[in-house]
Amino acid sequence: MTTSKEDPSPHPRLVTFLGTGQYSATTYFLGDRIAESRFVAQALARLLDCERVIVLATSEAEKANGEALGEALEQDGRVVCMRRIPSGRSEAELREQFRIMRDTLSEDAQTPLVIDITHGFRAQPFFAGAGLAVLSAAGRLPRDMRIVYGAFEAKADNMAPIWDLSPFVEMMHFAQAAATFKRTGDARPLAEALEAERRRIAQRARRGEREYARSRLVNPLRRFAADLAATRMAALLVGVERNGKFEEPSAQALHKALRAWAEECDRDHPALVPLINDLLEMTQDLIVPEPAAREQGLAAPQARRASSALAQLYRRFGRLMEAAAVAREEIVSRVAATPEAIRAGRADFDREARERAERAAAEASGIRGLWSWRNDLLHAGMRGNPEPGEKLAANVKTLVDKIAEPPRTIIVTRHPGAVDWLRAQGILGDEIVRHMTDEHIAALRPGDRVVGTLPVELVARLCDLGVICDILSVNLGNERRGHELSADELQAAGARLVRMHARKLG
Structure with a gap:
């Protein structure tokens, strides 16, 4: 959990499962702290200073251990809430189990949450994980959360460790954020997850834990996302000149950062490796070799291919406006008479030559229909007879496919x-x-x-x-x-x- 002297977190609430077993007194330890109890929930409430404990139990578990656990927790001054869940012997009961777990986990997003999956019957711990995944995707979980397991079977000399499984929850957040980026191009959730990872690494370092892989992704990711959101073709693909200095293309900067992180990621975030590989593949087609990018900008033949890949990427994201805009500019570039009409973001860019190319393209009967589709998108269909969305999507696909083929x-x-x-x-x-x-x-x-x-x-x-x-x-x-x-x-x-x-x- 994240705590600080300046802004202490409130006491966490503990959500735990109860089984029907005959539990014996055990000394549990978490870090350098210990607590003895026959119930792992009581030990956890002591170790983590949980004021409120929600116990999820079937009628059989409550009959076997509910009263004893409730009394033990109340003697420690905890507020106890016993919630009945079905046994899960049918699909209907399993659905009800999931609903109760979902509502329990999400009912108080302001208070830190500890989830104990030590005990439980059949699919209960699995459903807890599924509930976490669903609520995490919906943004309904507390930011301060951990998941723990009392490893009774790993005890030695009657000392049983409490395993902190929270890194797997963090891994789930990472995977969801990376998947969002891959599907939509929205990198904000991934940048936020990386920022949170930075904070966790700093805390672990203060506790003297081993060095974890430090991602250098945040800044390249935010820059790429901003250029992608604003459809900055030159900044994305070939870089621009700012104050007389060449700025590295944001797609290339992100690709380099992803490649560097992937080499370390398998140790600390193994579930992310396939997604990182997907993101590397996504950015690979946007890379323009540095000499060509610096010397020719968007006029370079390699940049023309990258522009086509960018249009395809936008279309895959479902972002028709950007896909049509990139395709339009690529067609204008193909009609342009001089490289200076294409070298956007450079000191020698010729605006008048670009405007001449745009006029030439607009006058061409083979292009005017494409311009109409793009304008229909740009003006949100505010015309007497706007195209249906499905037809516009098909038209944009046709347009993007046209520029995917190199000019003959x-x-x-x-x-x-x-x-x-x-x-x-x-x-x-x-x-x-x-x-x-x-x-x-x-x-x-x-x-x-x-x-x-x-x-x-x-x-x-x-x-x-x-x-x-x-x-x-x-x-x-x-x-x-x-x-x-x-x-x-x-x-x-x-x-x-x-x-x-x-x-x-x-």
Whole structure:
């Protein structure tokens, strides 16, 4: 329990079970304190200074030991409350057992609670654990709580230890908090559990106990959670520049902290290891290699993949607004003409170039419908004919799935020298065609790229779909027109790629 001289906790209440056995006098010890009694509940009330004792007993247990235990506790000045529970011989009785335990454990959340599972019949101790799990998930348990077991079978020289099983309750809190983070992205319960763990470690250190694994997760976790809640793409994935200094991406910082803690976690929190591994896996796809993150920011190819993973993560959390927002920004980034339009959070970010890319994307027929879904979410359906929630969820899934596929590059040319020149520029192309057919055009998606020699009518048609068009431009004299040129000859003639945007009027 947590106690201090400045703010002493009230006397705890003890919830205990009673069996039908013939109990003999035993000396119980907890730490360096001892108490002798034939009833472990009486010994615990003395050792932990419990003023109120609630005894859960079947009619058989109450008949066998109830009166003697009540008298012993009252002689010590304890307030005793005997509560009858059914034996549990049917499903209905088991449900009633659980209800009584649930109500007993949660009836006073302000007073510290001690739960004794030494005695009991059949499923009673198991139901106590189940009740703890349910009430913990509902936030209905006292913050100051411990669970104990009188290990009569482990006695030596008539001295029996009281085993403190509270770390297993703490482990349950950790597991629930980590599971909440994994399912929803809400890291607050896990951060609070880690803060509580820090306090417990400090108390154990003052008592001279062994060193426990000290998590360094709290600050990285809170930072990641804040960036996730606010949909800070750059801060999450590639880091931002603040006051001239590069700030490590919060996803990477959290991943590092999780990995460091996982190495120590198996000793002190073994039940958490599978969850920690899940959280490591969850953050792994958000990691962008440091050189690319620093030098290119969100314009880096690895960052484009991380953006897609972030959108998928939001959708998995059921956070449609954020999933749609990330997908929208990724599509705008694919349409952008320059890296500076993508490098959010950096000194060289070009706001005007970003706005041009947004306008180009908004004008594309292949994208306008996606924007409508996102706006419907943003404005909470405040329109004459809002989309049903299920349809919006399906639409967002479609949008997120689109950006999960990397953009394709189609090279359009009938000249081998042009293909060689483009390859020298690092443009290999996913497909090389002599001319664009309707079938080719139908397969294109927003953010795909077409490179080569294109008529202006085709450029307008492709731009209307949100496709990027880069035209191979070269100045040739009349004497060289109609001749095949090598890559070197194209380079010597000043070949270059020009980003084109066209819109058909009327």
